[in-house]
Structures are given as C-alpha cells and as structure tokens.
Amino acid sequence: MEPPTRRERILDVAVEEFGEKGFAGARIREIERRAGLRAGTGSLYRHFESKEALLQEAVAYEVARCRADLEAARATLPVLDDPEARRRQRFELILHELGRWQRLFRLMLTEGERVPELAFAVWDAVQRPVEGDPERAENIADAVAMTSLGGYYFFSLMQGRPFNDVSEARLIEALLAMTSTAPDLTPAERR
C-alpha cells in the first residue's frame, strides 16, 4: 500500500470534519490542521477550488472507499450452506457496515440537498435489489430485518448505548427467530 498523498489526507479528514459538524459547521482551518498543514493559511486551496468543491470530492471519495470496504468484507466471508447461518451472517455484516457508513448517512440527512447524488450512491451500494414482487413474504421479512437493524443502529447511536440495553447479538437472535418461523406474511386480502 502506497502512503497516502496529501490530497488523500485532506479528503480523509474532510470526511470526518464534514461528517461531525456538517457543511456550515466544518472549518477549513481545522481540516488544514488535521491534514498536517498550518491552520488558517489557506494552503488547502492549492488542492481544492473551494469548500463546496471539497465537500463534493470528499463525499465521492468516501462513497468509493465504503463500497470497496463492503465488497472486500463480502469477499472474505465464507460461503455458507445453511440458509439461517447465511441470514445471520448477512445481519451481522449489515450491522457492522452501518458503522462504516455512518458519516455518509449523517451527511445524507444534513446535506442531502447540497449533494443530491449521495442518496442514490448510498442506496445503490447498500440495498440488496428487491427481486420480483415487493409484496412477496420473503421481501417483506427482509424489509423488516433491514429496518430493524437500521433503527437499532440509529437509536443506539442516539442513546449512546445499546438500544433499551438489548445487545446486538440478542437482536440478531430475535430477528432470526422471527423471520425463520416464517409466519404467513401474505397480505390478508390475498389469502
């Protein structure tokens, strides 16, 4: 692995700074400081046109890195035969990756209008394509699992501790039990 260029170091810390404080709250001087440039000198502008341009490039950079990490993580996982084990594996991966994508989620919530492509990029990478009828029981069960993992992540983030003191392992256990028992999820009107 080559050492990161200065440009990459700037992008790195810019993602952090924008993610933590949003566009308006982010400080160029702070990004310079963290990237190893003298703070407040404007040296950053030899690398990027403006604060706005920096945000755009930082987001694109982080999306690319997150996607690569996700692919890499998927590639290292063993291929499992048991469907339940496969679902557990998937749930654990999702929960883990949510942390990796946290800053992009935050930017999506706070700077969505400023970077409209971000929403597409994130969902394109994160979301398993829905195959066939979205009303299919399997897809609904998957949506419940996905939303539950996402909600768990957000609520835990907000509470600053595991949501309602339910551990990750416990939640996954419950989700597996609920979706494997596979209650009839066909809409009532179709039965």
Added chain:
Amino acid sequence: MEPPTRRERILDVAVEEFGEKGFAGARIREIERRAGLRAGTGSLYRHFESKEALLQEAVAYEVARCRADLEAARATLPVLDDPEARRRQRFELILHELGRWQRLFRLMLTEGERVPELAFAVWDAVQRPVEGDPERAENIADAVAMTSLGGYYFFSLMQGRPFNDVSEARLIEALLAMTSTAPDLTPAERR
C-alpha cells in the same frame, strides 16, 4: 386558543431553522425574517440573550409541545380490549409521532453535544419503560418492533419514498404477524 406571542413565533421558526440547517447553518436574520421581524436588525436579541440561548429554549419548547401532542393523541384513542388491536394501534401511533419528532431527532444527531439534556427528554417521552427483565421475550419483541418502525421511518426519509416500496400498512401488518406468532424468543442458553 390565544394568539401566539412574538416570543412563541420566534421559538416556532427557530425550531424549524435549527432543525433544517443545524446550529452553525441557522441564520439569525432568517429567523427574524420568518418571525415577522425585520431581517438583520438584531431585534431578536430583545427576546433572547444569544443564538446559543435561543437554541436551548427552542429545544425545550419543542420537547414540551411534542410531549403534549403525544399525550393528546394517546388520550383520543379508544381503549381496545383485543391485545393485537392494541398493538396495531400502538404501532400506528409510533409511526405517526415519528414525523412529529423528526426535527428533534435531527437536532439530537447533529447538536447532541450542545444540548445533552435533549437525549434524555426525548427518550423519556417516546420510550415505553422496559418493565422487568430486558431479556424477557415480550420486551425483545417490542424492541424489534420499535427499531423496525424507527428504521423504516429513517430509511423512507432518506430514500424520499416508502422504504423498498413497502407501505406503512404493510410493514405494520408484517410486524403484527411476526410478533403475534410469538416464536420462542428465550435466549438459547436458557432453554
């Protein structure tokens, strides 16, 4: 109902402005403009000490109003005997109230450090207290439902349409089916 005082009008629009743009991005002149004061004159400071103080009071104001709305909504609901109907009622209420609390959630994510009491206030109001053992099956099932509704709300917000095209009604249906079938949620090691 009395007409809102100017102070209340300011608090009203301040919640909007802070919620949309965060503390750093919010503009006093914009709040003045929206509250019917001349923009950029600093007239706001006859009512509030500083931007920081305004944020604190705006948050407290919004928490109080959201809580009142929640109580009011609960009070108007009919008392149901059927436990399943009661759960459906509860799920629908949560999904509905999440929209009302949206700005506070956002402020919690973006300005959490600035207003540490906010997290306590919000969770105290929203969260049904966990009775007894948090590992109890009922509480775990409830946590799954709560997280799923929260995640559904957030993801739909981010996607700008119902998450994975699953309608609210459909999600609630699925959650009811999954939690009423009541699979054995006791942790494996206790069986």
Added chain:
DNA sequence: GTCTATACTCCGATAGAC
C-alpha cells in the same frame, strides 16, 4: 506546494433613537 499577510464578506451582537 507551503507559508505570510491580508482582502472581503458575512454574521452575531450592541448602542441608542423612537
């Protein structure tokens, strides 16, 4: 390509007339 120095703008906040 990094620094010094600084221009320029925007914003939060204050003083004081009415």
Added chain:
DNA sequence: GTCTATCGGAGTATAGAC
C-alpha cells in the same frame, strides 16, 4: 419592543514570496 446604524470577530479565499 422595533427600528437604524454599526462594531468586532470569524471565516473563506487570494496574492505573492520562497
């Protein structure tokens, strides 16, 4: 309690030496 006028500070951005 709202306006006019303005201060002071902070922040983005630029010009130019090295």
